[in-house]
Amino acid sequence: MIIGVPKEIKNNEYRVGLTPSGVNSFISNGHTVYVQKEAGQGSGYSNQSYLNAGAKLCSSIDEIYSISEMIIKVKEPLKKEYNLIKKDQIIYTFFHFAASKELTEAMLKSHAICIAYETVQNIDGSLPLLTPMSEVAGRMATQQGAKFLEKPQSGHGILLGGVPGVNPAKVIVLGGGVVGTQAAKMAAGLGANVTIFDISLDRLRKLDDIMPANVNTQFSSRYNILDAIKSAHLIIGAVLIPGAKAPNLITKDMLKHMKKGAVLVDVAVDQGGCFETTHPTTHKEPTYIINNVLHYCVANIPGAVPVTSTEALTNATISRGLAIANKGWISACKDDLSLKLGLNIISGKIVYKAVADAFDFDYTEVDKIILYNV
Numbered sequence: 001m002i003i004g005v006p007k008e009i010k011n012n013e014y015r016v017g018l019t020p021s022g023v024n025s026f027i028s029n030g031h032t033v034y035v036q037k038e039a040g041q042g043s044g045y046s047n048q049s050y051l052n053a054g055a056k057l058c059s060s061i062d063e064i065y066s067i068s069e070m071i072i073k074v075k076e077p078l079k080k081e082y083n084l085i086k087k088d089q090i091i092y093t094f095f096h097f098a099a100s101k102e103l104t105e106a107m108l109k110s111h112a113i114c115i116a117y118e119t120v121q122n123i124d125g126s127l128p129l130l131t132p133m134s135e136v137a138g139r140m141a142t143q144q145g146a147k148f149l150e151k152p153q154s155g156h157g158i159l160l161g162g163v164p165g166v167n168p169a170k171v172i173v174l175g176g177g178v179v180g181t182q183a184a185k186m187a188a189g190l191g192a193n194v195t196i197f198d199i200s201l202d203r204l205r206k207l208d209d210i211m212p213a214n215v216n217t218q219f220s221s222r223y224n225i226l227d228a229i230k231s232a233h234l235i236i237g238a239v240l241i242p243g244a245k246a247p248n249l250i251t252k253d254m255l256k257h258m259k260k261g262a263v264l265v266d267v268a269v270d271q272g273g274c275f276e277t278t279h280p281t282t283h284k285e286p287t288y289i290i291n292n293v294l295h296y297c298v299a300n301i302p303g304a305v306p307v308t309s310t311e312a313l314t315n316a317t318i319s320r321g322l323a324i325a326n327k328g329w330i331s332a333c334k335d336d337l338s339l340k341l342g343l344n345i346i347s348g349k350i351v352y353k354a355v356a357d358a359f360d361f362d363y364t365e366v367d368k369i370i371l372y373n374v
Contacts, residue, residue: 001031001032001069001070001324001325002031002032002033002034002067002068002069002070003018003026003031003032003033003034003068003069003070003071003072003325004033004034004035004036004058004064004065004067004068004070004071004072005017005018005023005033005034005035005036005039005055005064005071005072005073006036006039006061006064006065006071006073006081007036007037007038007039007061008039008042008073008074008075008303009061009078009080009081010075010078010299010300010303011282011283011284011300012282012283012284012300012303012304013042013074013075013300013303014042014043014303014304014306015042015043015074015075015300015302015303015306015309015310015313016039016040016042016043016045016074016306016310017039017071017072017073017074017093017314018033018035018072018314018318019040019043019045019310019311019314020040020045020049020050020052020053020055021053021314022314022317022318022321023035023050023053023054023055024053024054025318025322026321026322026325027053027054027055029322029325029326031325032056033054033055033056034055034056034057034058034063034064034067034068035047035050035055035056035057035058035064036057036058036059036060036061036063036064037057037058037059040310042306043306043307043309043310043311044306044307045310061080061081061084062084065081065084065085065086065089066084066086068089069089069090070089070090070091070092070321070324070325071085071089071090071091071092071093072092072093072317072321073091073092073093074093074094074303074310074313075093075094075300075303076093076094076095076096076100076103077091077093077103077106077107079102079106082106082109082110085107085110085112086110086112087110087111087112087347088111088112088113088347089110089112089113090112090113090115090324090329091107091112091113091114091115092115092117092317092321092324093115093116093117094116094117094118094130094133094270095107095114095116095117095118095344096116096118096270096271097114097116097243097344097345097352097355097358098243098244098245098271098272098354098355098358099245099269099270099271099272101358101359104345104350104355104358104359104361107345108345108348108349108350108361109348111347111348112345112347113329113343113345113346113347114343114344114345114346115324115329115339115342115343115344116243116342116343116344116352117129117130117317117342118130118242118243118270119242119243119341119342119344119352120320120338120339120341120342121242121338121341121342122338123337123338127178127240127242128316128338129313129316129317129320129342130178131178131316132309132312132313132315132316133302133309133312133313134177134178134179134182134240134267135178135179135182135312136301136302136305136308136309136312137179137182137267137301137302138178138179138180138181138182138183138185138186138236138238138267139182139183139185139186140301140302140304140305141179141183141186141236141238141265141267141301142160142171142183142186142187142190142234142236142265143186144265144286144296144298144301145160145171145187145234145236145263145265145296146160146190146234148263148265148286148287148294148296149169149233149234149261149263151261153287153294154261154287154289154294155261155262155263155294156169156233156259156260156261156262156263157261158233160187160190160191160192160233160234161190161191161192162191167193168191168192168193168214169192169193169233169234170192170193170195170231170232170233170234171184171187171192171193171194171195171232171233171234171235171236172194172195172197172225172228172229172232172234172235172236173187173194173195173196173197173235173236173238174197174220174225174235174236174237174238174239174249174250174274175196175197175198175237175238175239175240175268175274176196176197176198176200176203176204176207176217176238177198177203177238177239177240179236179238179240179267180196180198180236180238181196181207183236183238183267184196184207184211184215185211187234187236188211188212188214188215191214192214192234193214193216194211194214194215194216195215195216195217195218195228196211196215196216196217196218197217197218197219197220197224197225197228198217198219198220199219199220201219204217204218204219205217220249222249225249225250225254226254226257229250229254229257229258229262230257230258230259231259232258232259232262233259233262233263234262234263234265235250235262235263235264235265236265236267237249237250237264237265237266237267237268237273237274237275237278238267238268238274239268239274240268240271241271241354242354243344243352243353243354243355244271244354244355244357244358245271245272245358246268246271246272246273246274247274248273248274248275248276249274249275250264250274250275250276250277251276252276252277252290252291255277255290255291255292255293256291258291258292258293260292260293261292261293261294262293262294263293263294263295263296264277264278264293264294264295264296264297265296265297266278266295266296266297267301269281269297269298269299270299270300273297275295275297277290277293277295278295278297279297280297280298280299281295281296281297281298281299282298282299283298283300283303283304286298320332320336320339320342323335323336323339324339330370333366333370334370334371340366340370343366343370346364346366346369346370347369349362349364349369350362350363350364351363351364351365351366351369352366
């Protein structure tokens with residue numbers, strides 16, 4: 001199979017779809033890999049490092065899409081890429097369709113095979129391709145939240161961990177999954193008082209067992225959240241429903257109950273956000289203020305640390321990427337039920353129900369397509 005790795009064009013996105021090591025794995029399996037020039041520069045990989053791994057270089061993104069049977073990238077295609085995508089071309093990347101009707105319609109029109117990293121799901125409910133980026137995003141959420149609590153950044157002016165004789169900040173984490181766990185660990189490690197909210201009592205029990213003494217757990221309800229945000233300095237939104245739009249747990253009206261200079265970090269922004277006032281921001285202009293509450297809603301948080309993120313992402317995506325290339329996407333998905341759940345759009349049909357439900361579009365069961373293909 002011919003694999004293409006384009007240079008990411010999202011604002012301040014420095015990650016790349018494959019490391020040179022990942023490229024070499026495909027080539028060792030008999031495939032051809034084309035990498036757009038300078039695609040790895042932001043992650044510390046030179047053109048020569050890809051050549052040394054056996055890749056061929058292309059000068060333009062148009063050439064990459066034109067020549068490739070499968071595109072491996074990091075972020076969803078942007079408008080500039082829509083018309084470059086070909087019928088039956090496999091696009092293997094993060095999509096987050098439920099947050100963008102425009103993207104969903106464009107991919108339906110393209111008749112491509114869209115395999116979304118974020119909905120590949122193991123039998124235990126874990127999300128193996130999303131997990132490493134969730135780990136990065138969770139840790140960075142606390143890191144960025146601490147930074148924007150500083151007064152020069154229009155924050156409340158409080159040190160997350162306090163100092164002897166001075167109380168630390170209060171941190172709320174909405175969601176006890178991978179993002180929430182990592183965010184809470186970081187905040188607790190810095191000395192903050194942390195409360196994790198979740199609707200799963202089993203998850204709360206587990207977190208209560210493994211977290212340090214300065215982390216508390218609380219059942220997530222509108223009443224409990226409203227009560228807690230009144231004294232919070234930093235709130236991290238970490239709620240995920242695989243493939244679906246995130247629920248709005250904090251409304252615009254609730255902001256008036258919060259401290260002036262409190263910070264909201266919405267890691268769920270890729271799936272529409274879990275704050276009503278969320279809209280996507282960029283690393284260049286990461287924040288905005290509504291009702292004296294600072295919002296940090298960067299849609300590609302791990303892109304700020306591409307050296308870590310790119311390697312972690314390739315480690316997670318490479319085995320299933322190789323399966324797709326070695327067997328073809330149909331056989332690979334038949335053999336791996338977790339990968340089959342990554343299928344979101346096939347040849348103009350939505351095959352992931354949460355995506356169809358997000359926009360009230362037609363839904364087709366994936367098995368009706370792949371079980372009758374060879």
